[in-house]
Structure formats: C-alpha cells, structure tokens
Amino acid sequence: MATADELRELMRTEGAAIAENTQGFNAGRYDSVGDLEDYEALKQAARSIKEDAIAELPDLLDQLTETIEANGGTVYIADDAADANEYIRNVVDDRAADRVVKSKSMTSEEIEVNDALEADGVDVVETDLGEWVLQVADEAPSHIVAPAIHKSRESIAELFNERFDPDEPLETAEELTHFAREKLGEQIINAEVGLTGANFIAADTGTMALVTSEGNARKTVAATDTHVAVAGVEKVIPTVADLHPFIELIGRSGTGQDITSYVSLLTPPVDTPVVDFTDDETPLSEFDSDRDFHLVLIDNGRLDMRDDEHLRETLYCIRCSACSNSCANFQSVGGHAFGGETYSGGIATGWEAGIEGLDVAEEFNDLCTGCTRCVNACPVGIDIPWINTVVRDRINRGKDTPGDWLVDGLTPDEEDDGAPLQKRFFGNFETVAKLGSATAPVSNWLADTGVSRQVMERVLGIDPRRDLPAFERETLVDWAAARDSQVDDPERRAVLYPDLYTNHVQVERGKAAVKVLESLGVDVVVPPAPSSGRAPLSQGMVATATDHAERVTEALEPYTADGRDVVVIEPSDHAMFTREYERLLDESAFTDIAENSYEVFEYVFGLLDNGASIEALSTVAGAEIAYHSHCQQRTLGLEAHTVAVLEECGYDVVTSDVECCGMAGSFGYKSDYYELSMDVGDRLRTQLRDDGVQNRPVVASGTSCLEQIDALLERQPRHPIELLAT
Amino acid sequence: MESKRASFEGALEALGVTVSTTTKSELEAAVTEAVTEPAVGIALDETVGDEAVSLTETPVTVDPTPVALREAATGVTGAELGVGDYGSLVLSMTETASELVSLFVERHVAILHEDDIKPDMDAAVAELDERFTETNGSAIIATGPSATADMGALVKGAHGAKEVHVIIVEEGA
Numbered sequence: 001m002a003t004a005d006e007l008r009e010l011m012r013t014e015g016a017a018i019a020e021n022t023q024g025f026n027a028g029r030y031d032s033v034g035d036l037e038d039y040e041a042l043k044q045a046a047r048s049i050k051e052d053a054i055a056e057l058p059d060l061l062d063q064l065t066e067t068i069e070a071n072g073g074t075v076y077i078a079d080d081a082a083d084a085n086e087y088i089r090n091v092v093d094d095r096a097a098d099r100v101v102k103s104k105s106m107t108s109e110e111i112e113v114n115d116a117l118e119a120d121g122v123d124v125v126e127t128d129l130g131e132w133v134l135q136v137a138d139e140a141p142s143h144i145v146a147p148a149i150h151k152s153r154e155s156i157a158e159l160f161n162e163r164f165d166p167d168e169p170l171e172t173a174e175e176l177t178h179f180a181r182e183k184l185g186e187q188i189i190n191a192e193v194g195l196t197g198a199n200f201i202a203a204d205t206g207t208m209a210l211v212t213s214e215g216n217a218r219k220t221v222a223a224t225d226t227h228v229a230v231a232g233v234e235k236v237i238p239t240v241a242d243l244h245p246f247i248e249l250i251g252r253s254g255t256g257q258d259i260t261s262y263v264s265l266l267t268p269p270v271d272t273p274v275v276d277f278t279d280d281e282t283p284l285s286e287f288d289s290d291r292d293f294h295l296v297l298i299d300n301g302r303l304d305m306r307d308d309e310h311l312r313e314t315l316y317c318i319r320c321s322a323c324s325n326s327c328a329n330f331q332s333v334g335g336h337a338f339g340g341e342t343y344s345g346g347i348a349t350g351w352e353a354g355i356e357g358l359d360v361a362e363e364f365n366d367l368c369t370g371c372t373r374c375v376n377a378c379p380v381g382i383d384i385p386w387i388n389t390v391v392r393d394r395i396n397r398g399k400d401t402p403g404d405w406l407v408d409g410l411t412p413d414e415e416d417d418g419a420p421l422q423k424r425f426f427g428n429f430e431t432v433a434k435l436g437s438a439t440a441p442v443s444n445w446l447a448d449t450g451v452s453r454q455v456m457e458r459v460l461g462i463d464p465r466r467d468l469p470a471f472e473r474e475t476l477v478d479w480a481a482a483r484d485s486q487v488d489d490p491e492r493r494a495v496l497y498p499d500l501y502t503n504h505v506q507v508e509r510g511k512a513a514v515k516v517l518e519s520l521g522v523d524v525v526v527p528p529a530p531s532s533g534r535a536p537l538s539q540g541m542v543a544t545a546t547d548h549a550e551r552v553t554e555a556l557e558p559y560t561a562d563g564r565d566v567v568v569i570e571p572s573d574h575a576m577f578t579r580e581y582e583r584l585l586d587e588s589a590f591t592d593i594a595e596n597s598y599e600v601f602e603y604v605f606g607l608l609d610n611g612a613s614i615e616a617l618s619t620v621a622g623a624e625i626a627y628h629s630h631c632q633q634r635t636l637g638l639e640a641h642t643v644a645v646l647e648e649c650g651y652d653v654v655t656s657d658v659e660c661c662g663m664a665g666s667f668g669y670k671s672d673y674y675e676l677s678m679d680v681g682d683r684l685r686t687q688l689r690d691d692g693v694q695n696r697p698v699v700a701s702g703t704s705c706l707e708q709i710d711a712l713l714e715r716q717p718r719h720p721i722e723l724l725a726t
Numbered sequence: 727m728e729s730k731r732a733s734f735e736g737a738l739e740a741l742g743v744t745v746s747t748t749t750k751s752e753l754e755a756a757v758t759e760a761v762t763e764p765a766v767g768i769a770l771d772e773t774v775g776d777e778a779v780s781l782t783e784t785p786v787t788v789d790p791t792p793v794a795l796r797e798a799a800t801g802v803t804g805a806e807l808g809v810g811d812y813g814s815l816v817l818s819m820t821e822t823a824s825e826l827v828s829l830f831v832e833r834h835v836a837i838l839h840e841d842d843i844k845p846d847m848d849a850a851v852a853e854l855d856e857r858f859t860e861t862n863g864s865a866i867i868a869t870g871p872s873a874t875a876d877m878g879a880l881v882k883g884a885h886g887a888k889e890v891h892v893i894i895v896e897e898g899a
Contacts (some may be wrong), residue, residue, distance in 0.1 A: 071862055127885065128876070129874050129876035129877060129884060130874075130876035133876065133877075146875070146876065148876055151878075152878055153877060153878025153879060154878075156877055156878060172879075173877040173878045173879035173880075173881050174877075174879075174881050176877040176878070177874055177876075177877045177881040177883070177884060178883075180877070181883070181884060181885060184885070185885070188885075189796075204859065205858045205859055205862060206862075207858055207864070213872065213873050213874060213884065214872055214873070214874045214876075214884035214885045214886065215829060215872040215884060215885035215886025215887075216884070216885040218825065218829050218866060218885075218886065219829060219830075219885050219886075222825050222826055222829060239855060240851070240854060240855040240858050240859070241851060241852055241855040243851055244847060244848050244851040244852075247847060247851065247867070248847055255875075258812060258869075259812050259814065259847075259867075259869045260869070261868065261869055261870055261871065261872050261873050261886070262866055262867070262868055262869075262872070262886065263866070263867040263869075264864075264866050264867075265854065265858070265864060265865050265866070265867065266819075266864045267858055267862045267863060267864045268864075270819050270825070270864045271819050271820055271821045271864070272819050272820075272821075272823055272825040272826060273821060273822075273823050273826075275792045275823070275826065276792060277792045277793070277796060278792070278793065279791055279792045279793065280791050280792075280793035280794070281791055282791060282792075283789040283790065283791060284768075284789055284790060284791070284792065284795065284822065284823035284826060284827070285768075285789050285821060285822040285823060287823075289821060
C-alpha cells in the first residue's frame with residue numbers, strides 16, 4: 001500500500017500531467033457518448049456479448065483454434081506467463097530474428113515478454129510512441145491506454161535530447177513525434193517479427209481487431225513476415241458482427257475520441273506482400289505474402305476468474321480506461337499508485353487479484369472509495385466498486401484478528417476473521433455514534449483533546465488535521481418521538497430513515513426534512529433503525545454489511561407493509577437500499593426496500609409533480625446558490641431532482657461537475673489518504689471559487705461532502721432540504 | 727442517398743480530411759490535382775466498380791518498388807466502403823500492397839465510389855462480417871489521419887498518413 005509520503009511524492013512529480021490528461025479524457029468521454037443516440041443500447045449489447053462469450057468460452061476457444069488453423073495460422077493456449085514466453089521465444093528463435101517490433105499490448109506487459117526476449121539477445125522495440133518513451137526512460141506505464149500519461153512534453157523532450165543528442169534540440173510535440181516516427185520507422189522495416197495484442201478476436205472467422213491511432217500496429221504487421229499476437233483468452237467473441245458495439249464504444253469510453261484513427265480487422269495471415277524495403281527494382285505486387293501467424297492466448301488465472309462469481313465480470317473488461325479517467329483518486333495519483341504489476345485504475349483490482357494474487361491487489365485496493373462514478377462510465381457495465389469491495393473483504397480475511405483492547409467494545413461485527421483495526425473502527429461507526437450522542441457534549445470535548453487525537457492517529461490512523469463530527473445529545477429519533485404528527489389528512493405516509501449522521505450529527509437536516517414533508521401533506525414517522533451497512537461495506541466487511549442490511553429491512557418492513565414510503569436523506573444510504581443491497585439480500589427483500597425507497601429530493605420532486613404546492617415551502621426570488629451533488633446520487637441519476645426542486649423554489653443554481661469531493665466517507669479521515677483527499681477536494685474548491693460562484697452559499701447532499709466542503713471553504717455548507725423548511 | 731453522403735462529407739470535414747468529387751471519366755484529372763509528388767499508387771480496377779479505371783494519365787507511379795514507396799509523398803488507393811456517421815474509410819489489404827501504399831506515405835488519397843458509402847458503422851460492420859465470412863478478408867477502418875497525443879499534445883501524422891484526401895466518384899454524369 002502506498003504510504004502518505006509516496007502518494008505525496010507522486011502527486012508532486014506526476015500529479016499535474018495525470019490530472020490534466022485524465023480529466024481531458026473524462027470530459028471527452030461525456031461529450032462523445034453524449035452524441036450517441038443509442039448509447040445505453042450499445043452498452044447493453046456490448047455487455048451481453050461479453051457475458052455470453054465468457055459463458056461459452058471453452059467452446060469459443062475450440063472454434064477459434066479450428067478457424068485459425070484452417071486459415072494457416074497456429075494457436076497456442078498458454079497456462080501462464082512462463083509458458084507463453086517460452087513459446088514466443090521459440091517462434092522468434094525459429095525465425096532467427098534479431099529484432100521484434102511491438103505494438104502496444106497490456107497482455108504482453110503482463111507476461112513481461114520483452115525481458116524474456118531481451119535475455120535471448122533479441123532487440124525488442126516498442127513502436128507505440130508512449131510505450132517507446134517509457135522504454136527509453138525505463139519506466140512503467142501509468143495508464144492502460146495512454147501509458148506515458150504521467151510525462152509532460154518538457155520531460156519527454158529532456159529525455160530525448162539527453163539520450164539521442166539530436167542536431168537541433170527537440171522541443172515541440174510535433175518535433176518529438178516526427179523524431180520518433182523517423183527513428184522507429186527505420187527499425188520497423190528492419191524487423192523480422194511483429195508482436196501485437198488483440199482487442200477482440202472473432203471465433204467464426206479468426207478476425208482480430210486492433211484499436212490504435214498511430215498506425216504502428218498496421219506497420220508492425222505489414223512490415224514483418226512473422227506475426228505473433230498475444231491476447232488473454234477472454235478476448236474471444238463469437239462473430240465479426242459482434243464487433244459493432246465495441247467499435248462505437250471503446251474510443252469514446254476511453255480517451256473521448258468518437259473512434260480511433262485505425263481499427264485494424266485482420267484475418268491473418270494477411271494478403272499484404274512481404275517486401276524488402278531496400279529493393280529498388282521489384283514492384284510491390286511481385287513480392288509474395290508468405291507470412292507466419294501465431295496467436296498466443298494467455299490463461300494466467302483467467303479461467304479460474306471465470307469460475308469465481310465475483311471476479312468473473314472482470315473478464316468483460318475491454319481495457320478502455322473509463323474507470324481510471326472517471327476516478328477522482330486516479331485523477332490525482334495515476335496508475336503508479338493506483339495499480340498493480342500491470343493493470344491500473346478501478347478494474348485493476350479484479351485483474352491483479354485474479355492474475356497476480358491478493359497481495360498485489362492489496363497494494364492499491366484501498367484507493368477505490370466505492371464512489372461508483374466508474375459504474376455508468378464502464379461500457380460493459382461492470383460493477384467495479386463491488387469487485388473492489390469483495391477483494392477488500394478477502395484481503396481482510398487473510399489478516400490475523402487484531403486482538404486489541406479497543407476492538408472488543410467498538411466492533412460488535414460479523415467479521416469472523418480479522419479486518420484491520422482501522423477498518424473495524426470505521427466499519428462499526430454506528431457504535432461510536434451511539435456512544436457519542438449518549439455522552440455528548442462530553443464525548444465531543446474528549447474527542448477534541450490533543451491526547452485523544454494522538455491516540456486516534458496512532459491506533460486508528462485518523463488524521464489529526466480533520467475535524468471530527470460533533471454528536472448531538474438529542475437524536476432525530478428522540479426528537480421525533482417527542483412530537484405529534486402535524487398532518488391530519490395525509491396525502492401520503494412515509495417513514496423517514498434516520499441514517500447514522502442525520503440521527504446523531506446532522507440532526508437539523510433531519511428535522512428540516514420532517515417539516516418539509518409535513519408541509520407537503522405527508523405523514524412522517526422516524527422510528528429507530530439500524531445503520532445501513534454503508535460504513536462496514538466500504539471497509540470490505542461484507543458479512544457485517546449484510547447483517548445491517550437484514551436488520552434494516554426487518555426494521556422497515558412493517559412500515560412498508562403498512563403502505564409507507566421510505567424517504568432517505570443520506571445519498572450513500574439511499575444507494576445502499578437501491579443498489580448495493582441487491583448483492584446482500586435475497587431478491588424479494590431487496591425489491592421490497594428498493595422499490596419503496598426515495599432520496600428526499602426525489603420524493604419532494606414527486607410530490608410537487610403530483611400536485612403538492614410549492615407555496616407550502618420556503619421560496620425565494622432568484623437567490624443564487626451553488627450545489628454539489630453526491631457521487632452515488634449522480635450514479636443513480638438523482639442529481640437533477642434536487643436542482644429542479646431548488647429552481648422551482650426560486651433559486652438560481654450552479655452545480656459542480658467534479659466526479660467526487662474526495663472525502664468519500666472514512667477515506668478522507670485516514671492519515672494515509674488525507675492529503676490525497678484534499679488534492680481531490682481542491683478541484684471542487686476551484687469550482688466553488690470560480691467567478692460568479694465564489695459568493696454563493698453552498699448546499700450539498702452528502703454528509704461526507706458537507707464535511708469536505710466545510711474543510712475546503714470558509715462558507716459553511718448545508719443540506720439543501722434546510723433551505724425548503726418554512 | 728443524399729443524407730448519408732452529406733453526413734459522410736460532414737464527418738470528413740470535422741476530421742480535417744479534404745474531399746473532392748469527380749466522375750469516372752474525370753478521375754485522372756481529379757487524382758492529378760489531389761496528389762503531391764512524388765506519388766505512388768495501386769491499380770484501381772479491382773476497387774472501383776466494374777469499369778477499369780487507369781491512372782495512366784496521372785503523375786502516379788502504379789505498383790512502385792519498395793524504395794519508390796518509401797520516397798513517395800503521396801499514396802493513392804481505393805477505399806472499399808465509406809462510413810457515413812464516422813467519416814471512416816474501409817481500406818482493403820490486397821496482394822498488390824494497398825496496405826503499404828496507404829500507410830507508408832505522408833498523404834493518402836483514397837478513391838471511393840459514391841455507392842459504397844454506408845449510412846453508419848452498424849451497416850459497415852455487417853457488410854464486413856458478410857465479406858469476411860466468404861473470403862477470410864481483412865480491412866482497416868481508417869478514420870482521419872494517424873494521430874498521437876503521446877508527446878504532450880495532439881499531433882497529426884504519427885506512424886501513418888498525416889493528411890488524407892478522399893475523391894468521391896459519382897455515379898453516372
């Protein structure tokens with residue numbers, strides 16, 4: 001796991017280039033998919049092709065092997081990296097090749113074929129310009145699509161000028177590109193073997209798709225007489241026609257290009273003649289096209305992943321990088337921190353856990369905060385946060401139980417073998433909150449003393465620079481129990497879910513919500529209920545989260561059975577009820593709570609839409625406001641409801657568009673991640689300090705976001721429901 | 727018909743690809759105008775309809791030697807299909823080395839028959855699926871010039887062509 005020092009150093013050296021590039025790709029993605037009329041249908045189609053292909057994988061592999069062999073090529077299915085490398089070394093040796101030219105392939109990085117070939121004295125040349133920069137610099141990729149994303153133009157110029165000492169020092173991107181083109185162009189036409197990856201391979205015809213922009217993959221194949229393609233077994237799809245949704249989605253989802261310059265559809269061996277580039281007499285058409293083709297399909301853990309119900313989805317990944325670019329933490333640190341041996345970004349946890357093992361996944365898994373911004377960005381709909389959660393759970397279970405004194409009182413959880421102490425503390429925050437309210441304000445004073453903060457930092461890794469939540473003595477549930485309903489003839493009846501923070505910390509927003517709902521003719525009750533399980537889930541404590549889910553549904557079931565709607569203030573808890581619980585509960589229990597739950601503004605929007613009067617609420621005449629929605633709320637498509645209601649109440653609303661505030665529940669409290677959290681938050685701060693925004697009061701939906709904005713700005717933010725209460 | 731042609735041309739323009747229009751009888755003049763010398767090319771009869779079209783009256787060296795290819799500024803080839811919504815060209819891989827001629831040059835001039843413009847990517851891929859199943863063929867879906875952003879800014883002309891020009895050959899007229 002990267003330490004705070006390592007993260008700080010990466011943010012200092014690579015952060016600016018990473019941030020600029022990933023945010024550019026991410027903004028490009030929104031623009032580009034926005035132009036697609038049938039975006040969701042294409043995603044569905046892509047997902048379904050991958051689901052079926054992985055289900056039918058053994059048959060497809062047989063079919064593909066037969067097809068390629070009938071076409072005159074060879075297929076080798078390699079168990080692991082060593083097996084693959086041995087085969088490739090033999091091919092190169094049989095050809096007596098001095099040079100292998102490569103186009104970009106993550107799978108070839110995974111097996112480290114360059115090292116294997118170089119050990120045999122073969123000159124291996126990366127021809128993708130980004131990969132070549134890294135080869136010259138002897139650095140590792142920091143991004144699965146744009147491997148040198150962490151390097152600025154200036155640093156590449158410095159590298160080339162130092163290494164190659166050109167007549168005129170290179171400076172502009174154009175000069176650098178031209179220099180690389182010339183240099184690599186000479187090496188490509190003097191190579192015997194071309195090594196490529198394959199983005200997709202159609203089993204029916206043996207056609208492989210290579211998605212590139214530079215043209216190096218085309219040259220790598222066209223200029224050599226021996227073509228070796230290396231790909232994971234999961235790249236097989238049934239037919240050429242199945243390529244369609246992927247061709248439309250892959251560039252858009254990754255770098256925001258509608259399509260990359262070249263999508264090569266090769267059914268090897270190809271007809272292009274193999275020419276001698278120094279020949280000045282023979283016309284091109286008189287050379288023959290004798291070309292060997294070897295497809296090396298790598299298992300390396302993938303077939304086991306296919307049998308693993310939680311990791312299987314990873315195999316649907318088309319390596320587009322959307323999960324990297326849409327990830328707030330990745331935007332700050334890049335793949336050198338947020339990545340394993342080969343793969344980086346959100347989905348890397350699945351790849352590295354399956355290919356390398358849990359120990360490698362553990363090195364970066366905690367950088368996924370579960371914000372879910374990658375979920376809608378993924379063109380094949382992989383539930384990436386869930387994979388990260390499951391892997392975190394497995395990592396936790398590999399640890400020894402911390403038999404510490406502090407655990408006994410604070411961690412009445414369902415984890416039979418040991419999550420680390422810090423994770424158990426945050427995972428059981430409900431216990432802390434109950435104690436905190438019961439003993440407030442003493443608990444708040446105690447927590448704020450220097451000695452307490454030192455202990456918290458040393459034992460729990462809670463950063464002393466963070467303010468701690470201040471617990472209210474009277475919880476929302478207590479307040480509600482002591483008053484009568486204000487509605488005689490209710491339009492609807494609801495149970496307001498007393499989430500942990502609303503009940504113990506942000507009690508005012510709970511009271512405001514009750515008053516707003518009552519103003520709109522809703523009978524509201526606020527019964528005691530367990531916390532949602534969001535806290536343990538985000539620590540990878542799946543058994544504890546499941547226990548919470550079961551107890552919550554048990555507590556709420558009598559109310560839903562009685563015809564009450566469930567209204568939820570905290571978006572991360574609403575997302576538990578309507579999204580994550582599907583993984584934790586049986587179908588009927590999930591459907592019951594998911595279908596009856598509404599985020600509070602979604603509910604208010606619905607009431608107004610069904611005839612409730614806005615006059616019952618506190619309205620204004622054009623007051624300016626800035627609104628920051630919540631990451632999980634936006635994933636569920638529920639940002640618009642808050643904006644619409646605020647506008648109907650007369651507000652002029654400006655919204656932020658950063659992917660996440662950086663706080664993400666407990667993440668921003670952890671000493672290792674405090675500075676990263678603030679770096680992510682800085683992007684929100686910048687937006688909230690923009691011209692025309694800087695003087696606006698700020699409202700935000702999530703508890704964590706409110707805490708983060710409070711730390712970022714002098715303006716004290718509030719939950720928007722507090723604006724509506726009369 | 728007009729709409730897919732219009733959308734194709736609009737997409738090409740957005741990609742920075744220039745377009746000229748001609749008829750079969752005027753094709754040689756259009757090619758002459760489109761190329762930067764020295765220019766090389768491949769025989770077109772197999773890629774443009776059923777009538778043999780020659781490049782005899784143009785500065786283009788047909789079926790060049792490898793050295794002539796490397797020294798050329800322009801490569802002239804046919805394109806099998808155009809893709810209306812993306813402005814893509816489907817380039818074939820022939821034994822006459824159309825792949826090399828379209829790739830190892832700074833300027834690629836592609837000759838496309840108007841009838842071969844497909845409305846969208848879905849239709850183009852369906853057509854390729856049919857062809858590949860019959861012939862074990864290969865093709866490049868090429869969209870605009872080659873490009874890279876790996877050197878710190880977007881640059882056109884990485885390993886492949888820096889400029890692309892499309893000559894649309896109209897039916898009849």
